Amino acid sequence: MEHPSETDLVKRILDGEPQAFSVLLRRYQRPVHSLIRQIVYSREDAEELTQDVSVKAFTKLCSFRGGSSLSTWLYRIAYNAAISSTRKQKPLYPEFDEKMLGNIPDEAVDELLNKEHDEALMQRMEAALERLHPADRALISLYYSEERSISEVSAITALSPENVKVKLFRIRKKIVFLINNPGHE
């Protein structure tokens, strides 16, 4: 089956063929929804936001200049929309200070985050992820689930590549801290 290129699809949509958007939608709806689902709290909100983001991508397609890949551009729209939707809710996130994160050895982090077949640990890890700040969850989701490179994560989140690296390093420690201290406020 013939796979039209993204440039070709974008051109066809902008030339007045909105049906061509369904090809892009089929290609990107899952990863976009997956990122949004990691950021927002409810399944219904994630679904609604994915719809809104898709329609927004269609209406703003003329502003896509091709400076980045289409997937990066779509992720950026999804990331911004999801983060601003979480700003309306004000849940409390646990506070972390540098000292307590610094006390966690890197080897312990590596070991814990690679223990794949421990169901109890997986449940604690899921609970820890739930308590992270949405922007932190977005960052690890982009890097680990969506397998974006550091430069792509940087382009999506508008953080510098160095900042992304530092944040990823700290988020891993935060997860381990929350797994070991589930009651931490």
Place this chain on the structure above:
Amino acid sequence: MNKDVALRKALSRRTDGLPEGFEQRVMNRVLLEAEKKSRREEVISLFVVSSVSLALLAGGIFVLRYFFSFNMLDLFANVQFRMEYSPLLIHCVFIASIILILLGLDYKFRQMFRKARREHGS
């Protein structure tokens, strides 16, 4: 790359699939937006064409009136419609009708062509 496999697994367990019919719902909204956009563009182009035409007409009248001291009323005061001109008038109306019909057909065929292209694309 198998680093942080447990973290990857925990992240993937948090996501759920999209419901059935999601794509169709989004496409319905997209097509509605496309329709709105095309109508908006039509209104804007009509407005621009009307404004430019009016401005040209006003400019023409202004130039004729104030630079060439040309008065339309003086010109039309001497115009008389006589019966011997009627074959010429009929001829002009005939030509104007043909032009209007051709313009209408052009518009209709363009619409049909666009629709066929859209359907072919989907």
